[in-house]
Amino acid sequence: MNSKIITRSFSIFLFILLISFQSCKQEIPVESNRVIVGLTSDVKTLSPLFALSLDEGNISELLSLSLIQPEWNDAKSNLEIKPMFAKSWEWSNDSNSITFNLRDDVKWSDGENCTAEDVVFSFDVYSDPEVQSRLYGTFEDFNVDKDQHIDLKKTFVILSPYVLKINFLPGSNPNLFYIAVPIIPKHIYDKISRKDFSTAKQNLAPVSNGPFLLSSWEKNQSLILKANKNSFLYNPDNISELVFKIIPDYNSRLTQLKNGEIDLMDLIRPDDVPELKQAKNINIIPVKGREYDYIGWNNIDPSDFNKNKKIVPNKFFGDVKVRKALTYAINRNEILDNYLNGYGELAVTPVTPIFKNSIDSSITPYLYDVKKAKELLAEEGWRDSNNDGILDKHGIKFSFTLDIPSGNPRREFASTVVKNNLKEIGIEMNVEQMEMGVFLDNVFGKKANAWMASWYVPIPIELKPFWYSDLETTPMNLAGYQNKKVDKLLEEMEKKNSEKRMNELYFQFQKIIHEDEPVTFLYWMDDIVGYNKRIKNIDINPLGIIQKCWNWSVSK
Numbered sequence: 178m179n180s181k182i183i184t185r186s187f188s189i190f191l192f193i194l195l196i197s198f199q200s201c202k203q204e205i206p207v208e209s210n211r212v213i214v215g216l217t218s219d220v221k222t223l224s225p226l227f228a229l230s231l232d233e234g235n236i237s238e239l240l241s242l243s244l245i246q247p248e249w250n251d252a253k254s255n256l257e258i259k260p261m262f263a264k265s266w267e268w269s270n271d272s273n274s275i276t277f278n279l280r281d282d283v284k285w286s287d288g289e290n291c292t293a294e295d296v297v298f299s300f301d302v303y304s305d306p307e308v309q310s311r312l313y314g315t316f317e318d319f320n321v322d323k324d325q326h327i328d329l330k331k332t333f334v335i336l337s338p339y340v341l342k343i344n345f346l347p348g349s350n351p352n353l354f355y356i357a358v359p360i361i362p363k364h365i366y367d368k369i370s371r372k373d374f375s376t377a378k379q380n381l382a383p384v385s386n387g388p389f390l391l392s393s394w395e396k397n398q399s400l401i402l403k404a405n406k407n408s409f410l411y412n413p414d415n416i417s418e419l420v421f422k423i424i425p426d427y428n429s430r431l432t433q434l435k436n437g438e439i440d441l442m443d444l445i446r447p448d449d450v451p452e453l454k455q456a457k458n459i460n461i462i463p464v465k466g467r468e469y470d471y472i473g474w475n476n477i478d479p480s481d482f483n484k485n486k487k488i489v490p491n492k493f494f495g496d497v498k499v500r501k502a503l504t505y506a507i508n509r510n511e512i513l514d515n516y517l518n519g520y521g522e523l524a525v526t527p528v529t530p531i532f533k534n535s536i537d538s539s540i541t542p543y544l545y546d547v548k549k550a551k552e553l554l555a556e557e558g559w560r561d562s563n564n565d566g567i568l569d570k571h572g573i574k575f576s577f578t579l580d581i582p583s584g585n586p587r588r589e590f591a592s593t594v595v596k597n598n599l600k601e602i603g604i605e606m607n608v609e610q611m612e613m614g615v616f617l618d619n620v621f622g623k624k625a626n627a628w629m630a631s632w633y634v635p636i637p638i639e640l641k642p643f644w645y646s647d648l649e650t651t652p653m654n655l656a657g658y659q660n661k662k663v664d665k666l667l668e669e670m671e672k673k674n675s676e677k678r679m680n681e682l683y684f685q686f687q688k689i690i691h692e693d694e695p696v697t698f699l700y701w702m703d704d705i706v707g708y709n710k711r712i713k714n715i716d717i718n719p720l721g722i723i724q725k726c727w728n729w730s731v732s733k
Contacts, residue, residue: 210731211418212712214723215430215442219397219423224380225359226302226310231633235721236421239402240385241359244277244296248725249636249718254533256637258353262291262360262386272673273347279339282409283386285362291386293341297333298363301326307371312358318349350673354637360386388727389419397423404727415714415730419723434459434707441712443722445705447518453707460710462717463703466531469524470587470631472507472579472595472697474500477657479624488648488659493577493626500694502553504543506602509699511545512591520705524698526687527643529634531719534676537684540691550602561603568603576605580619580628583610588629591699595629620655623648631702636719640686641667644695658695 216232225237246261263277283291303312304319304327313325320331334342345351365384369377382391388410389402400421404411422439424430431449433439435456445453445461453459474494481489494500513521522530523542530536559568559575568575579595581588592608599606606627611619619625632643645651645667646659666686670679706717713730 210416211420212416213420213422213439215424215439216421217425222380223383227375229311235723238359239389240383240387242386243357243359245353245357249720254531274344276342281339284407285384285386286390287384289364292338293335295360295363296341299360301329303358305371308374318345318351320346410727440709443704443706445707447520458710459707462706463520464717465703466529466701467719468631468633469701470699473628473656474696475626476695482623496557497693498553498557502550504694504697505546506550507595507598508545512594513700516590520703521700524701526690528683528687535680535683537687540687567605577626578607578609580609580611580625582613582616656695663689
């Protein structure tokens with residue numbers, strides 16, 4: 178099993194499954210030059226080595242610099258690479274090596290200089306099988322041994338404390354986005370046994386070099402960062418503190434946003450937007466294109482796969498026409514209009530619409546069409562032979578269970594719409610709500626016939642982990658989708674290609690996926706963000722709500 182796929186997928190692409198908890202009252206001392214962010218739950222670690230959740234990743238990256246900084250360019254609808262610890266870099270003519278010129282004014286919070294030694298040490302640790310970091314197995318462009326550990330002698334040449342050359346595997350396609358790993362301090366971690374890294378006290382009180390430093394952390398209450406005055410990113414006119422206040426209950430977060438007790442929250446429900454827009458102190462920003470809901474149809478028989486690892490078409494969903502019929506039968510616009518209040522758009526493929534140059538706009542959604550759905554099912558032999566209102570074929574009734582996670586109002590609403598829609602075309606669908614752990618076990622174990630969930634998609638575009646036919650190396654292909662033409666396109670995407678060629682490959686991929694409809698892509702959902710108008714220089718974009726927050730200031 179390819180651990181690169183597992184670690185990157187879990188760290189970058191997450192199910193967005195909302196759970197409600199009881200809130201607890203907490204008091205944070207007043208400070209005028211600070212911003213308070215409302216979080217649903219506390220983080221477990223501040224170590225970039227083990228930061229799996231989005232919040233953990235976002236916070237740890239404020240504490241630890243990377244060589245480079247990805248930034249979102251809205252005009253180009255794409256990512257750009259900006260300097261961070263590396264002030265400049267130069268590729269070799271064959272693109273098999275790159276030389277970084279590092280800043281000489283970066284210090285760790287204990288006063289030690291940050292140098293090329295720390296960078297090499299960091300890559301060593303991230304790729305060490307004994308450490309099992311969140312990025313273990315993702316360094317396929319590097320010279321690695323049989324255990325995926327980077328060969329330091331072949332890979333790194335320290336030309337001076339602030340000049341570092343990295344040699345890549347000949348013929349590979351190195352991407353700067355995947356070497357933007359947060360740096361850890363060698364002089365701290367080399368004193369710790371690597372088998373103990375995951376439980377080290379430094380994960381809770383890190384020695385850091387980023388734009389912020391840890392000020393205090395009261396578990397399940399608040400986490401406070403203070404501006405690092407020794408950082409080259411520091412500006413005395415910008416915020417001096419960033420507070421993450423843990424407020425599990427959604428309604429409590431919303432109330433505190435209205436009252437000014439917190440300054441920023443995301444995942445606002447669409448039906449709360451009209452009232453928030455009436456508030457004089459709040460701005461509302463919908464962020465498009467990172468999350469889509471879908472209904473997963475297991476393309477393969479779950480019993481045969483789990484018992485014998487055999488790929489056998491699913492008796493209900495193994496046929497393309499049936500999957501298309503199901504999509505035609507579902508009134509997705511009803512869910513968009515009645516639950517999302519227009520804060521979203523119909524989904525067609527897994528390629529996010531924020532990448533405008535990569536989207537094939539000639540592909541149109543399968544719109545709600547009961548007649549078309551019935552025709553496609555009839556073409557595949559599904560008929561109500563005994564007039565009981567349920568279609569059947571070869572003695573098998575078209576009756577199945579849709580799994581959804583419990584405690585998610587949007588999915589409860591959507592599954593009711595889907596159940597009623599399918600009943601209209603003669604399909605019986607039962608809905609089973611599951612505790613999240615059971616739900617994930619069913620879906621990732623390919624035990625479920627059908628489920629409803631969402632994906633938070635990667636930036637930049639990454640498709641192979643989810644759609645490549647080899648289910649052993651790409652276990653995130655949850656639907657068991659198989660298409661050799663798609664496999665060739667995904668393999669071609671891993672080679673060195675121009676931007677024009679990559680977009681051509683994306684277009685071809687989208688056409689095939691739309692034709693095969695391996696799952697029903699429901700809708701892209703906006704992440705609705707609300708923030709207090711006193712925050713200035715804030716840039717809410719697809720990379721997250723606190724990106725470059727060291728540039729924020731607050732009006733007095």
